[in-house]
Structures are given as C-alpha cells and as structure tokens.
Amino acid sequence: MFIKEYISDVYRAVSSLLKGMKTTGHYFIRPKEIITQQYPDNRAQMKLPERFRGxxxxxxxxxxxxxxxxxxxxxxxxxxxxxxxxxxxxxxxxxxxxxxxxxxxxxxxxxxxxxxxxxxxxxxxxxxxxxxxxxxxxxxxxxxxxxxxxxxxxxxxx
Amino acid sequence: MFSLEHITNSIQQWLYSTFNPTMALILECTIVMLLAIGLFAVLGLVLVLMERKVAARMQIRLGPNRVGPRGMLQTAADTLKLMMKEGLTPNGADKFLFNLAPFIVMIAAMLILAPIAFAKGFQIWDINIGVLYVSAVSSVSVIGILMAGWASNNKYSLLGAMRSGAQIVSYELSAGLSIISIVVLAGSLQISDIIASQQTGWWLFRGHIPAVIAFVIFIIAVTAETNRAPFDLAEAESELTAGFHTEYSGMKFALFFLAEYINIFIVCAIGATLFLGGWMPLHIGHWEGFNHIMDYIPSSVWFLGKTFFLIFLIMWFRWTFPRLRVDQLLSLEWKYLLPISMFNLLLITLIAIMGWHF
Incomplete structure (x- = not known):
C-alpha cells in the first residue's frame, strides 16, 4: 500500500510538472503570441484592451x-x-x-x-x-x- | 574535414621545435589559460543573454531588444556597467574572506573545466579519474559560498549560505550516484574512455529505462547543485533579498553571477559527456550510411549542441516550475531521489554485469 502511494506520488508530480513544461514550451515555439507592445514605436497602431480606462x-x-x-x-x-x-x-x-x-x-x-x-x-x-x-x-x-x-x-x- | 585536433597538434609541434621544453610548456599553459578565460567571458555573455531571451519567450514577452541588433549587446552593456560600479566592502565584514570568496567560487568553476572534452582530441587534461575529479572539485564551490555568507556579516547572507551548503551537500549524493551508474556501464572513470564507449550509441539510449531515470535524476540534482530555480533557496529573493551575495556589488557580484552561469555550462557539459556521448556524433547501430553522414558534422558542433540543449532544458525548468520550500527540498532529495537512484544503480549494475545493454 505504502509503495503504491509512493509511486503514484512520483507519477502525479512528474505528470503535473510536464504539464507546466508543455505550456511554457507552447509559448516558446510560438513567437506570434507575444503580447508585449513596443509602446513609443507603435503609437499609431497600438491596441489597448477593451476595458482599459484612461x-x-x-x-x-x-x-x-x-x-x-x-x-x-x-x-x-x-x-x-x-x-x-x-x-x-x-x-x-x-x-x-x-x-x-x-x-x-x-x-x-x-x-x-x-x-x-x-x-x-x-x-x-x-x-x-x-x-x-x-x-x-x-x-x-x-x-x-x-x-x-x-x-x-x-x-x-x- | 575540419578538426581542432590538427590545429592543437601543429601548435604543439611548432612550440616544441622553436623553444626548449620548459618554455614550450609554460607557453602552452598560458595559451590554455587565455582560452579558458576567453571561453568564460564569452559564455557569460551568451548564457545570460540566452537566459533572458528564453525567459521572455516563455512568458510571452520580447526580452532585451534595444542594445545592438535584436538586443545582442545587452549583456555586454550590463558587464560594462558592472565594471564601472564601485566594489563596496561593508564595514563590519571580514575584509579578507569577503574579497576572497568570489575568486574561490570562480576558481572552482575554472578547475572543473580541465577534464572536459570539447571536441575530438581537444581536452585540457585527460586524467584517468576524470569523473571523480569533477564530482570532487564541484563541491569546492560551496566553500566559496559559505565564505561569502559568513564574511558578509549579514543574517540574510549567512542563512542563504547555510541553505546552499545543505543543498549542495545533499544533492551531490544523487548526482554522484547517477554519474556512477554511467561509470558502471562504461567501465572507466576517464572522460575520453567514456566518450569512446559511446561509439555505437549514447548511454541514454543504450542503457534502457534505468539510464533514462539516471539522466532525469542527474538533471534534477545538478539544477539543485548550481542553485538555480526551482532550487534557488540560496538566493531566495523574496525572503533573503539575494542570499549569500546580498552585500556584493560591482565586479565581485559579477564574478558570482558569472560563476553561476559557468557552473551551468559545466554541469551540462558533464551531462552531455556522460549521457549524450560528448563530441561523439549520433550513431545508430549498423546504419553505415547514416553514421557516415553524421560524422561529417564537426565534433565541436556536436558537443556544443548537446550542451546547449541541456542548458535550454535547465532554463525551461527555471521558467516553469514553482520554487520549493527548504523542507520540501530536503525531502525530495532524501525521500525520493536518493532511494530511487540507489535502486536504479542496482538495476544498472545488473544490466552491466549481464551485458543486457545494446
């Protein structure tokens, strides 16, 4: 019983860590999803969020x-x-x-x-x-x- | 074909034919020293830039992109800034140890460079206990860290240094055990022998699942040994400001920073040598044509490619995983990694004795 719990602990830890790495890896290989706006340069075509309040x-x-x-x-x-x-x-x-x-x-x-x-x-x-x-x-x-x-x-x- | 071996051999022949043997040896040592320092400087710049770029991409940001083309000169500008800054020594600090500590950390990193094979026949010192030497010298850096923490006369620094000591000492065990499992398979402690034993395939693939487990444990343990996130308890910005280098500034801080990145490079180079065949190209069994094509890629490219792949993996860990608490850190080592790696070593020994590996 103890051994079973131990192994399932390890399995769950590894699988959840891999899930996180999948997310960051997903962003790493898709530079198009970058949300940074280079503000003073792109003043003309800058996109502000809908709910932004100025x-x-x-x-x-x-x-x-x-x-x-x-x-x-x-x-x-x-x-x-x-x-x-x-x-x-x-x-x-x-x-x-x-x-x-x-x-x-x-x-x-x-x-x-x-x-x-x-x-x-x-x-x-x-x-x-x-x-x-x-x-x-x-x-x-x-x-x-x-x-x-x-x-x-x-x-x-x- | 391009090979560094011919260049080094011809330089050595020219030196020994022009000067007397003592003079030639001194000149050779100087050249090696300059190359090592040059490598350190370049690695520091490249790795810090790589870290910042990788971090930015993983966090959907752009990263440094102002200094030079695509931000390439950012780290050079940072280094220039650090060199201009005043190296402050606090009043209550133990002045001698405080100023000595960054150099000890740096020298420890430099010493591990000696047995690493960068390319075919391009190695500073091919001693017959290479792997043992590496695992022995890599723990010297903890002395420098403890020294820095103690000499700063600052509670944050001391706490960070003590944590770092506990961490390095405990994770050295599982790193050592996973190194030993490859030594068992290869049957030698010499780096060049270990690489030569991977002629027909890398140990990661040839050693079945136990080798993969050893590789995973090695990566976790070296991440902890280099004090990087998720194991960056020695620095712990949130609770210890910057841990053992809280009081350091200017070039002394830069040395700690540089040593951290050099250590990452070195442990990844060791990992690449042990598990991924060092400079050995990717060979698959008896596919003569495929193996022959792979041989055309220079061995230095293979080595650097593998090393930078592992460095990327470690950076990926850093920007994905949440940080551990101290008790979690120690229970991960003593309750999980150590028992698993001991059992794993047993399995690998069985495989090596029975000759079950490919």
Whole structure:
C-alpha cells in the first residue's frame, strides 16, 4: 500500500510538472503570441484592451449636446473628490426654472480611474476614454472642464 | 574535414621545435589559460543573454531588444556597467574572506573545466579519474559560498549560505550516484574512455529505462547543485533579498553571477559527456550510411549542441516550475531521489554485469 502511494506520488508530480513544461514550451515555439507592445514605436497602431480606462470624458453629439442633467450622482459616487458639478438654473419656455449643468469640473490629477462615476451616471453622459498620455509640466493643466463651451442638455433627457 | 585536433597538434609541434621544453610548456599553459578565460567571458555573455531571451519567450514577452541588433549587446552593456560600479566592502565584514570568496567560487568553476572534452582530441587534461575529479572539485564551490555568507556579516547572507551548503551537500549524493551508474556501464572513470564507449550509441539510449531515470535524476540534482530555480533557496529573493551575495556589488557580484552561469555550462557539459556521448556524433547501430553522414558534422558542433540543449532544458525548468520550500527540498532529495537512484544503480549494475545493454 505504502509503495503504491509512493509511486503514484512520483507519477502525479512528474505528470503535473510536464504539464507546466508543455505550456511554457507552447509559448516558446510560438513567437506570434507575444503580447508585449513596443509602446513609443507603435503609437499609431497600438491596441489597448477593451476595458482599459484612461480618463473620464463627456460625450457630445453633432449638435453640441450632452446628456448630463447635473444630478451630481457622479460627484457623490467619487471616492476622492475628483468631480465637482457646478449647476445653474435655466428657464424653460413655459417660464419654469430648471436645474441644469453649468460646469463639469474634473480633476484628472486626483482620479484613480475607478469607474464608479460612470456606473453611477443615470443618463450615461460620461464614459471612460482610452487616452493615457496625460503628463504635463503644470498640474493646473490637469484640471479639466468636461462639458464643451456652449453645449446644452439634449432634448428628452431627464 | 575540419578538426581542432590538427590545429592543437601543429601548435604543439611548432612550440616544441622553436623553444626548449620548459618554455614550450609554460607557453602552452598560458595559451590554455587565455582560452579558458576567453571561453568564460564569452559564455557569460551568451548564457545570460540566452537566459533572458528564453525567459521572455516563455512568458510571452520580447526580452532585451534595444542594445545592438535584436538586443545582442545587452549583456555586454550590463558587464560594462558592472565594471564601472564601485566594489563596496561593508564595514563590519571580514575584509579578507569577503574579497576572497568570489575568486574561490570562480576558481572552482575554472578547475572543473580541465577534464572536459570539447571536441575530438581537444581536452585540457585527460586524467584517468576524470569523473571523480569533477564530482570532487564541484563541491569546492560551496566553500566559496559559505565564505561569502559568513564574511558578509549579514543574517540574510549567512542563512542563504547555510541553505546552499545543505543543498549542495545533499544533492551531490544523487548526482554522484547517477554519474556512477554511467561509470558502471562504461567501465572507466576517464572522460575520453567514456566518450569512446559511446561509439555505437549514447548511454541514454543504450542503457534502457534505468539510464533514462539516471539522466532525469542527474538533471534534477545538478539544477539543485548550481542553485538555480526551482532550487534557488540560496538566493531566495523574496525572503533573503539575494542570499549569500546580498552585500556584493560591482565586479565581485559579477564574478558570482558569472560563476553561476559557468557552473551551468559545466554541469551540462558533464551531462552531455556522460549521457549524450560528448563530441561523439549520433550513431545508430549498423546504419553505415547514416553514421557516415553524421560524422561529417564537426565534433565541436556536436558537443556544443548537446550542451546547449541541456542548458535550454535547465532554463525551461527555471521558467516553469514553482520554487520549493527548504523542507520540501530536503525531502525530495532524501525521500525520493536518493532511494530511487540507489535502486536504479542496482538495476544498472545488473544490466552491466549481464551485458543486457545494446
């Protein structure tokens, strides 16, 4: 019984080691599977993973309209005060006052790309972009205004 | 046909006809010394580059590819950097032993080079106890490692050195037993005799399954003896920073690093000599035509090819297997490898006595 266990121990050890060597050998003889990207050289045709998160942007359509209602859900969701929403009051044609977005302030230098603001947004106004070359010489340049000048809320978005 | 034997013979004849015998001998020793040092330098550069490239390919990376064409000059640049660095000696260290240790490790590696046959008739010293000499001298390097660990006056270094000592001493047994099993088959300790005995086929194939088992045990044991992953407990970056060479920097560190790679080359050369026929081309039984074609490939190419195949195998181990714990390391040796290799030696002796091998 003991001998049987001993031999099966040796057999299982050897077969599992060979399995590992098969995997590494598989990669060794297939250089096409190399996933390294030679970044500054291949800047033009670089492939980033789908879920890579570079910075928060607000999408605007052709009429310079966005979907942000100024609800501040993203500001509340942000764990490190990266987002500051400044709201204003618009007057509707009926003469009612309505809360709207004035400035979407985004501190890129504080952002950890956690994606919580994007998940919190009820109208999908903001999303994560894949740009990542953010280095600048002055940190004030990292303070961004996400809504474009003159943009307004898209009709029908509540 | 190209042969190093003619070159060495003609150099020797020219030396003895031009100078008196003493002078000629001194000149010959100088040439051999220069060749050995040159071989060490080239091997260091080539093996480190090979290791990094193999590692990169196995981990789906590119590896060094900036310095020189396809990164070929990377190791040369690294060596230049190491030479420029300051060789620091810690204040509390035993200065003499601390500075001596890397040279002992290096000299031990150099001494094992003596009986290795690099090609047909191209061997520094063909002593009649070649294999015994190799297994004896290879354990001298543990003195250098222990010396480095002790003299550094650092707990990490001492622990690494003690581990290395335990490891080398225990794995020497199974390496020795698997070497002996080939000696039993070949009937001689002399390297040239062992190679000549593989004229009709390599011992790995001729000795049936016991020879294959001896080969596997030999490879495992020498991987442990050269302190390489999965047996790199002497270095153990995660827990001992760098083990016995924690305190070394600059060229003294480079000597340890170089000695590690030289040792890999040497143990693989011994493995190739014992199991794969050294410089002997691949001969299959009585296929005269096939054997004749194989003879056209120079013997040095055969030797280097086999050696680099084994080196690749050991690198493959390093980049695949997880590291062992100290207790696992010792139980692998004393509970598995040693009993198996003793039983295996018995089988091989039986095969040799009964003449069952091909």
């Amino acid at each position: 910075e928060v942007v607000m999408s605007h359509d052709d009429n310079n309209e966005h979907a942000c209602t100024g609800c501040t859900a993203c500001e509340l969701a942000c764990p490190n005060a990266t987002i500051k929403i400044i709201t204003k009051f618009d007057t509707t044609p009926e003469g009612k006052k309505k809360k709207a977005l004035d400035t979407f302030v985004y501190h890129l230098e504080l952002c950890t790309m956690c994606n919580l603001c994007v998940e919190a947004c009820p109208t999908s106004a903001i999303k994560m972009a894949q740009t990542f070359e953010h280095s600048v010489y002055d940190r004030n340049k990292l303070l961004k205004k996400l809504n474009q000048p003159g943009s307004k809320l898209r009709a029908g978005v509540e």
